[in-house]
Amino acid sequence: MLEIRQAAPSDWPAIWPIFQSVVADGATYAYDPDTTSDEALALWMSPAASTFVATHGGAVVGSYFLKPNQPGLGSHVANAAFMVSPAWSGHGAGRAMGEHALRTARARGYEAMQFNFVVSSNERAVSLWKSLGFATIGVIPKAYRHSRLGLVDAYIMHRFLNDILARDEAETV
Amino acid sequence: MLEIRQAAPSDWPAIWPIFQSVVADGATYAYDPDTTSDEALALWMSPAASTFVATHGGAVVGSYFLKPNQPGLGSHVANAAFMVSPAWSGHGAGRAMGEHALRTARARGYEAMQFNFVVSSNERAVSLWKSLGFATIGVIPKAYRHSRLGLVDAYIMHRFLNDILARDEAETV
Numbered sequence: 001m002l003e004i005r006q007a008a009p010s011d012w013p014a015i016w017p018i019f020q021s022v023v024a025d026g027a028t029y030a031y032d033p034d035t036t037s038d039e040a041l042a043l044w045m046s047p048a049a050s051t052f053v054a055t056h057g058g059a060v061v062g063s064y065f066l067k068p069n070q071p072g073l074g075s076h077v078a079n080a081a082f083m084v085s086p087a088w089s090g091h092g093a094g095r096a097m098g099e100h101a102l103r104t105a106r107a108r109g110y111e112a113m114q115f116n117f118v119v120s121s122n123e124r125a126v127s128l129w130k131s132l133g134f135a136t137i138g139v140i141p142k143a144y145r146h147s148r149l150g151l152v153d154a155y156i157m158h159r160f161l162n163d164i165l166a167r168d169e170a171e172t173v
Numbered sequence: 174m175l176e177i178r179q180a181a182p183s184d185w186p187a188i189w190p191i192f193q194s195v196v197a198d199g200a201t202y203a204y205d206p207d208t209t210s211d212e213a214l215a216l217w218m219s220p221a222a223s224t225f226v227a228t229h230g231g232a233v234v235g236s237y238f239l240k241p242n243q244p245g246l247g248s249h250v251a252n253a254a255f256m257v258s259p260a261w262s263g264h265g266a267g268r269a270m271g272e273h274a275l276r277t278a279r280a281r282g283y284e285a286m287q288f289n290f291v292v293s294s295n296e297r298a299v300s301l302w303k304s305l306g307f308a309t310i311g312v313i314p315k316a317y318r319h320s321r322l323g324l325v326d327a328y329i330m331h332r333f334l335n336d337i338l339a340r341d342e343a344e345t346v
Contacts, residue, residue, distance in 0.1 A: 023245075032245030070290060072196075072205030073318045074327070114313060116289065117243060138311020138329045140287060145246045154247070156311045156329060 004100045007051040014060035022083045026147025061088040064097045078110040103167030112160045120153040134159045177273045180224040187233035195256045199320025234261040237270045251283040276340030293326040307332045
């Protein structure tokens with residue numbers, strides 16, 4: 001059974017190998033494949049973000065963060081990023097975290113969620129976000145240097161949250 | 174005669190009132206109108222960015238920064254942001270800085286430039302970027318809380334740089 005909870009600083013040693021393996025693949029995130037643990041920690045658990053982990057039997061199998069996509073006058077639109085351990089890919093952890101993020105964002109008063117850089121060849125992610133109600137609102141041509149495919153487009157995806165049931169922050173998943 | 178040069182840390186006291194007046198208006202940038210000088214300095218002259226000033230008779234009349242829009246595998250697309258002193262609005266400083274930024278980005282090896290958040294009601298900016306070859310590649314609905322108009326859309330604008338003449342970095346404008 002998957003559980004999703006707020007991450008503590010002590011979770012980083014379990015998140016880091018996931019970050020590292022996802023980024024090393026050079027197929028989904030722009031982060032430099034040589035990003036160090038300290039740099040990744042600053043990105044993934046920044047003070048501006050709320051970071052969560054998905055666990056199974058106590059082991060961290062995925063993580064996501066939620067933060068405003070813009071400061072100040074644009075802070076009502078959320079941004080989020082998700083990583084699943086390659087060993088757990090295809091077992092629903094991404095979808096569970098996505099739903100959790102939408103409900104958490106709604107509970108925190110965000111009005112929409114936006115992804116700025118979904119790699120177009122990442123079919124699993126594109127199809128997941130579409131199934132969760134996101135629309136592609138922009139295509140950035142040749143924005144990503146894919147490790148195997150060369151230059152590929154990135155999608156900007158967006159959805160409003162008014163139809164989402166706010167998560168009670170005390171509830172566990 | 175307008176000159177554009179790399180900004181030095183000692184330029185900040187001249188850039189800050191421009192930043193402050195532009196942001197206080199709540200019509201063009203997402204930055205919180207209450208952003209402090211230290212916060213603004215960290216945003217505008219961050220280590221990741223190259224910051225420039227436009228001067229007239231030695232006085233700073235505008236500023237822009239240039240930086241990668243994404244890290245690592247997306248770092249071939251530049252991002253830039255521009256501010257002109259309200260007193261100098263409409264005198265060509267924005268256009269001069271825009272052209273300077275395009276030529277500088279090209280010289281530094283960027284392949285494209287992307288603006289993530291052009292407020293749709295900011296007609297002067299939208300029309301300037303279109304005239305400099307940018308296309309609107311996405312519309313973020315209701316993304317900006319405009320101080321007078323309420324929620325307005327933001328545009329994502331983009332152009333490739335292959336047709337731009339690289340600026341000789343020794344050259345002055």
